[in-house]
Amino acid sequence: MAVGTMATFPVFDAWAQQEIDYTLHAKFLYHFTKYVEWPEDRRAGNFVVGITGNDELYNTMTRMAQVKKIKGQTMVVLRVKNTDDPSNCHILFVGKSKNAALPGFVLKIGNKSVLVITERTGSIRQGSDINFVINNNNLNFELNSTGASGKRMAVSSELRNLALRNE
Numbered sequence: 001m002a003v004g005t006m007a008t009f010p011v012f013d014a015w016a017q018q019e020i021d022y023t024l025h026a027k028f029l030y031h032f033t034k035y036v037e038w039p040e041d042r043r044a045g046n047f048v049v050g051i052t053g054n055d056e057l058y059n060t061m062t063r064m065a066q067v068k069k070i071k072g073q074t075m076v077v078l079r080v081k082n083t084d085d086p087s088n089c090h091i092l093f094v095g096k097s098k099n100a101a102l103p104g105f106v107l108k109i110g111n112k113s114v115l116v117i118t119e120r121t122g123s124i125r126q127g128s129d130i131n132f133v134i135n136n137n138n139l140n141f142e143l144n145s146t147g148a149s150g151k152r153m154a155v156s157s158e159l160r161n162l163a164l165r166n167e
Helices: 014-019 023-032 055-065 096-109 145-149 157-162
Strands: 047-052 073-079 091-094 115-118 130-135 138-143
Touching: 023 055, 023 091, 023 115, 023 130, 023 138, 047 055, 047 096, 055 073, 091 096, 096 115, 138 157
Parallel strands: 047 073, 047 091, 091 115, 115 130
Antiparallel strands: 130 138
8 A cells, every 4th residue: 555545544533643543653754765765875784764652663663674674674673762773773763752852863863764654643753753643634744855865865756745744
């Protein structure tokens, strides 16, 4: 399933926001990798997805990693703690319960090629590259393509066009 078809997947109603099925987030996350190019030095070895603050997404991504690869690389899913240095990750997902740790993670990552994905309003301004949002009861995302390109990652125009907002 392409990101374009998922960009307006219904969450159903307002109360569902509190009981979100993170399978959809996992599919988005997986498909984002088709629209982002990491630098040559990050295209060998394992493709590392770090997750903090969301056990459901961690479990879903771990199951996905058993059957899927990303760009020919074996997907490895790690739990990341606030004290960890996530700069070895290709993707770092910071769940809303750990959003307070986002500035620290961004500082540790610096200009290393880590795509930071969040799910809390205002996270783009705190250093997130992609932020999940609920818009009209649909799961969508905001994009900070400038931030990603500053970390030597190329974001495709298709992903920019699918974003609810691109800063």
